[in-house]
Amino acid sequence: xxxxxxxxxxxxxxxxxxxxxxxxxxxxxxxxxxxxxxxxxxxxxxxxxxxxxxxxxxxxxxxxxxxxxxxxxxxxxxxxxxxxxxxxxxxxxxxxxxxxxxxxxxxxxxxxxxxxxxxxxxxxxxxxxxxxxxxxxxxxxxxxxxxxxxxxxxxxxxxxxxxxxxxxxxxxxxxxxxxxxxx
Numbered sequence: 001x002x003x004x005x006x007x008x009x010x011x012x013x014x015x016x017x018x019x020x021x022x023x024x025x026x027x028x029x030x031x032x033x034x035x036x037x038x039x040x041x042x043x044x045x046x047x048x049x050x051x052x053x054x055x056x057x058x059x060x061x062x063x064x065x066x067x068x069x070x071x072x073x074x075x076x077x078x079x080x081x082x083x084x085x086x087x088x089x090x091x092x093x094x095x096x097x098x099x100x101x102x103x104x105x106x107x108x109x110x111x112x113x114x115x116x117x118x119x120x121x122x123x124x125x126x127x128x129x130x131x132x133x134x135x136x137x138x139x140x141x142x143x144x145x146x147x148x149x150x151x152x153x154x155x156x157x158x159x160x161x162x163x164x165x166x167x168x169x170x171x172x173x174x175x176x177x178x179x180x181x182x183x
Contacts (some may be wrong), residue, residue, distance in 0.1 A: 005040065013067045034048055046092070096179050103130075103144070158171055
């Protein structure tokens with residue numbers, strides 16, 4: 001598999017509810033978890049979570065329980081989505097690097113949100129679906145499995161808090177590096 005020397009790994013968190021969203025609300029990105037991983041060594045050179053202020057929805061108690069993110073955190077520390085996309089371009093060379101996510105949710109959500117908010121899509125077309133790649137390469141797992149199960153299958157510990165983009169990006173990097181070494 002040909003990739004850029006460094007790979008940008010992205011994991012999104014979005015507003016969510018235990019049932020249907022309240023009237024007028026829909027899922028919006030609230031965190032972009034990012035890390036840069038060297039494709040050969042697996043070394044992570046940058047890792048952060050960019051908090052995003054949702055424009056049309058509120059963080060539900062269910063969402064806070066899942067992600068630990070609160071509406072207050074996003075109101076105080078979050079930035080607008082277009083500003084986050086500018087950070088991806090300026091600080092992470094996002095339009096040039098191969099990028100990866102665990103499944104296609106992040107790819108589809110980023111494309112959807114770019115269209116919805118009339119902002120330019122910030123990533124290259126060179127995307128790796130780590131979930132699919134892991135299922136293709138692992139000797140005993142022959143289907144797509146969740147990130148936690150993939151980590152367990154490899155004997156890796158989950159670092160940080162599951163469903164926090166900043167932490168999940170690092171965990172995805174571990175799985176991706178294993179895939180690149182074993183492909």
